[in-house]
Amino acid sequence: MIKIGAIKLELSDWLYNAGVVGLAKILETSGDTIKKVGNVLEFNEEALQDFEEKYFNYFIDKYKPFTSWQRIISFEDEINSFEENTLNDAFINKLNDYIEYTKTKLKSASYKSGYAIIDDNEIDLLNEEKKLKKIKKSKKQLISDLVPMIKEQLKYIQAIISYLKRDDVKKIILAKNIIYDVIAKFWSDVSFLNKNNSKNNMYEEYKSYFTSNIMTYLKDEKHKYKYQCFSCDAPISKLSKPASYDLTWVNKMGVDMSRKTSHFWNFYGDSFICPICNLVYSCIPAGFTVIRNRGIFINENNSMENMIKVNNTSINNNTSFEELEEKSYFKIADSIKQSEIERASKEIDNIQIVKLDSRNDRRPYTFNILSKKKLHIIVNHRKRLRALVNATVKVSSNDYINLYREVIGRLYNNKNQFDIINKLLILNLDGKFNRLGYVKSIININNDFIGGIMGKQSVYYKDIDKIQQLGYELRNIYEIKKADNKISGICYRLLNALKTKNQNRFMDTLINAYMYGGKQIPVILLDALKGDDKLQTVGYAFILGLQGESGKLNLGKEEKGNE
Ligand SMILES: [Zn+2]
Numbered sequence: 001m002i003k004i005g006a007i008k009l010e011l012s013d014w015l016y017n018a019g020v021v022g023l024a025k026i027l028e029t030s031g032d033t034i035k036k037v038g039n040v041l042e043f044n045e046e047a048l049q050d051f052e053e054k055y056f057n058y059f060i061d062k063y064k065p066f067t068s069w070q071r072i073i074s075f076e077d078e079i080n081s082f083e084e085n086t087l088n089d090a091f092i093n094k095l096n097d098y099i100e101y102t103k104t105k106l107k108s109a110s111y112k113s114g115y116a117i118i119d120d121n122e123i124d125l126l127n128e129e130k131k132l133k134k135i136k137k138s139k140k141q142l143i144s145d146l147v148p149m150i151k152e153q154l155k156y157i158q159a160i161i162s163y164l165k166r167d168d169v170k171k172i173i174l175a176k177n178i179i180y181d182v183i184a185k186f187w188s189d190v191s192f193l194n195k196n197n198s199k200n201n202m203y204e205e206y207k208s209y210f211t212s213n214i215m216t217y218l219k220d221e222k223h224k225y226k227y228q229c230f231s232c233d234a235p236i237s238k239l240s241k242p243a244s245y246d247l248t249w250v251n252k253m254g255v256d257m258s259r260k261t262s263h264f265w266n267f268y269g270d271s272f273i274c275p276i277c278n279l280v281y282s283c284i285p286a287g288f289t290v291i292r293n294r295g296i297f298i299n300e301n302n303s304m305e306n307m308i309k310v311n312n313t314s315i316n317n318n319t320s321f322e323e324l325e326e327k328s329y330f331k332i333a334d335s336i337k338q339s340e341i342e343r344a345s346k347e348i349d350n351i352q353i354v355k356l357d358s359r360n361d362r363r364p365y366t367f368n369i370l371s372k373k374k375l376h377i378i379v380n381h382r383k384r385l386r387a388l389v390n391a392t393v394k395v396s397s398n399d400y401i402n403l404y405r406e407v408i409g410r411l412y413n414n415k416n417q418f419d420i421i422n423k424l425l426i427l428n429l430d431g432k433f434n435r436l437g438y439v440k441s442i443i444n445i446n447n448d449f450i451g452g453i454m455g456k457q458s459v460y461y462k463d464i465d466k467i468q469q470l471g472y473e474l475r476n477i478y479e480i481k482k483a484d485n486k487i488s489g490i491c492y493r494l495l496n497a498l499k500t501k502n503q504n505r506f507m508d509t510l511i512n513a514y515m516y517g518g519k520q521i522p523v524i525l526l527d528a529l530k531g532d533d534k535l536q537t538v539g540y541a542f543i544l545g546l547q548g549e550s551g552k553l554n555l556g557k558e559e560k561g562n563e
Contacts, residue, residue: 005218007048009232009280011039011307014299014354014367015250016231016277021297021311022286023279024304029061030054036304045218048279052206056171058286059178065317066292067177068105069170073161075102079154084147092146095153096134102160103132114176116199123163131156175202185295185358186285189249210279213242217275230271231280244272250281288356289313289328294321295356298328306335322389322404328353332370333379351375368412377411377448384441391438395427403438407445414453417446421540422499428547429488429495436549440468443544447537459534463524464541464551470525471545477517486516491543498539503529506539 009020024041027034032054035042064070075098082091105111106129115125135149163169179202184193191209192202225235227244236244273281288295289311298310310331315324332351353368378385391403406420421442427433443464451458459467478484490513497506507529514521528538545551 005045006042007045007218007276009041009276011301011304012231014297014352015284016280017299017301017307018284018287018297018354019277019280019282020287020304021308022283022288024308025286025312026051026054026058026283028308029058036308039301039304041304045215048211048214051211051279052203055206055283055286056175056178056203059182060174062315063178063182063290064174066181067174068101069164069173069177070317072102072105073164075157076161079158079161082150082154084144084151087143087147087150089143092135092137092143092150095150098157099132099134099153102157103129106160110176110180111173113198114173117172117201118169120169123159125160125163128156128160128163132160172201181292182290183285185290185293185356185364186288187249187282191282193249206282210282213275214279217243227272229274229277231273231277234274234276236272236274239272242275244274245278247271247273247281250284287311288354289315289324290356291315291319291321291324293358295358296321296325296328297354297356298332299352299354300332300335302335310335320389322402325408326386326389326404329370329375329378330382333375336372336375370412371453373453374411377445377452378408380448381441381445384445387441388438391435393424393427393433395423403442407442411445411449416450416454416536417442418498418536418540421446422495425491425495425540425543425547429491436544436547439540439544440549443537443540450537457534459528459537459541463528464537466551467525467528467538468541468545468549469551470522471542472548472550473545474513474517474519475546475548477519481517483516487546491546494539494543494546498536498543501535503535506535510542 009023011017011020020041024034024036027043027047030053032043032047034047078091078094078098106125111125132153135146135153137143137146164173179192187193191197192200192205194205197205220237222235222237225237227236227239228234229236229244230247238244288297298307300307300310310328313324313327313331350372351370353370355366355368356364357366358364385404385407388404388407389402392400393403394400403420407417410417410420421439424433424439424442428436428439444461447458447461447464450456475484475487478487490509493509494506497503497509510525511521525538525542529535541551
């Protein structure tokens with residue numbers, strides 16, 4: 001009888017950790033028992049039985065809603081609810097879009113290599129693809145004349161869908177989809193990602209490269225082995241496959257290997273790892289959460305338990321990357337709260353956030369450190385930040401920015417938000433942006449950043465509302481005097497003064513503006529403008545009111561909204 005032992009994996013650097021987390025998630029999803037003790041993951045060797053199935057099932061389960069397979073088969077609902085009496089142009093457009101999409105996918109290289117694996121004569125999808133034709137309506141034709149053509153197309157589509165849903169077909173096509181959508185963004189060159197193997201069964205390729213040698217390795221007497229695994233120090237017998245593996249296939253995902261300046265990666269380049277670490281590294285894509293071309297991994301190596309928890313964010317095909325990031329921060333905050341309750345004395349280290357942008361060939365990974373203070377700001381302003389997630393602003397004819405990304409990016413890099421606040425207020429004056437509430441959110445977040453992280457003087461949050469209200473009241477005075485056409489000129493001058501941090505110019509403009517309105521400058525405004533650090537926060541809050549965003553209105557709304 002073979003003695004079944006336990007495999008133990010200990011947390012290390014981020015790359016290895018991503019692999020361990022991925023492995024843990026794969027095993028957990030497939031119902032295997034895993035133990036998380038401190039920073040160690042433990043599971044029985046027998047969990048590696050049929051691991052190739054578990055590996056692909058994990059990705060298919062998580063990413064199916066994003067796949068082209070899903071998009072193609074989801075048209076079945078349309079076919080089932082099709083009624084010729086209610087046929088309209090909208091349906092025809094939808095059908096034509098679908099046909100165009102499906103034709104492209106069915107003849108793509110990835111699908112073609114899938115057909116080679118399925119090796120089945122029942123139906124040839126490349127033939128079926130040719131039968132799909134867009135519906136064209138001539139001017140003389142009535143919509144009802146198109147019914148026979150449409151019915152014929154729906155019949156072809158149904159046949160394609162039924163075939164794609166067959167278990168053995170689905171298994172291969174979905175595996176091809178997730179290899180392309182997720183796995184290939186993290187590693188390449190070996191196993192099913194070796195170009196020569198693209199027409200081989202990926203499950204078998206995975207097994208033969210990553211798991212088949214592990215059992216032998218585990219059973220071997222290792223005390224005479226003279227080499228050590230670069231990653232986990234385990235003994236290895238030879239510096240060649242299958243006794244050990246190199247890391248170049250993973251390197252490609254990291255830093256540009258052609259640049260000799262990267263010591264870390266050169267170090268990896270001539271290093272050898274044991275078969276178990278080889279398996280761990282193959283699971284890196286499962287450690288990340290990926291949305292389209294972007295992925296995130298949180299290296300919170302406090303404990304194995306937390307590490308897995310914070311990297312297990314559920315997503316669906318409507319989730320944007322910004323939403324995923326936003327959700328991830330709250331998982332971190334929750335996990336910190338939890339571990340603080342459990343171990344009151346434990347100091348929380350900084351947390352490393354690793355982001356992948358696979359469209360960036362040269363530098364696909366970015367690393368950010370999230371300090372506890374920054375996390376506090378993110379948590380305290382949760383509602384405000386969440387509202388920014390979907391806020392996309394057109395800044396010029398072809399240039400769009402996402403406000404969440406802009407604000408979080410500055411926070412990460414210890415930069416204040418004044419430039420983006422200024423830009424948004426200018427866009428508002430130019431009639432190109434009207435969501436002034438977002439500007440207020442950014443002013444508040446930034447005010448906390450200035451006080452909490454930069455250690456400078458911040459403005460009491462209720463004062464921000466009051467000052468904004470003063471700006472709004474001055475606007476009313478101008479409106480009553482029918483001089484509203486002067487407001488934007490004043491705003492431009494004030495914004496310019498703030499941009500160049502010119503306090504005198506700001507004050508002069510302000511004094512003139514009040515004089516024209518026949519009013520004295522309110523004392524509270526004068527007081528608030530006294531500190532150097534406060535000029536910009538106070539100034540922008542005032543301009544926000546002057547441009548028409550009422551402070552009073554916000555006072556009630558914000559307080560309710562931010563608990
Ligand atoms: Zn190892």
